[in-house]
Amino acid sequence: MTDAHSVRTFYDELADDYHLLYGDWDAGIQRQGAALDRVLRAELGDHPQRIWDCACGIGTQAIGLAAAGHRVIGTDLSPNAAARAGTEARSRGLAMPTAAADMRHLPVTPGEFDAVVCADNSLAHLLTPEDIASALLTMRAALRNDGLLLLSMRAYDEIRAQHPSATPPQVTQTTRGRVISFQLWHWREDGERYDLEHFQLHPADDTSKTDNWTVRTRRTTSWALTQAQVTTAVAAAGFQHINWLSPGDSGFFQPLLVASAP
Structure with missing residues (x-):
């Protein structure tokens, strides 16, 4: 069973220090945002998209995408992390609403977003197939037809x-x-x-x-979900055209799953 309290506490306590996981966090924001932006524009067209980052943390990917011109909303299980993401975005002159929310249970407006981002191994904190299915079904519901899911995991x-x-x-x-x-x-x-x-x-x-x-x-x-396990779960949630991009192909630091909502 997924212990949401454990995950929330972990990231609440880490929020002030999370940037120290990077040698240069600002460079990481730019690099990761640029990599995801390239994939989004290649798949959806060369124009800004409506994006939900459903595990935004302190904003590493969300801020990078907002800086690239996309309209980004960030949520995270950790209130401390989500609050810092909003503060960091505002300090950079970016309008990026953030809130604390559980990706498994968040009521979303169907078809509200062009893309959903679930990056940096966030899905791995869900410890049962049922919890993973709940999260992926919520992501699917939030996407418009032909919308895009970008999900990254460790090379497990x-x-x-x-x-x-x-x-x-x-x-x-x-x-x-x-x-x-x-x-x-x-x-x-x-x-x-x-x-x-x-x-x-x-x-x-x-x-x-x-x-x-x-x-x-x-x-x-x-x-430690394998790519086959993630692919099976993503397909069961109704996604199609599922593809994995290696870091060498995408420029992102982890293997990146790309899938579309039919």
């Missing part, structure tokens, strides 16, 4: 074969020193789901002691 096919116990560290330079981020993964018996501990090491307040760190830890669970 390879990960499932190897069952790594940790992610490589990300080191980000700040004005106070280096921040180091990494995850420890504890695989469950089914070999598909894993409990993760996210660690961030921040320079201690006493900057005179270079060996002192403040450690921040957050915990939640993810489902």
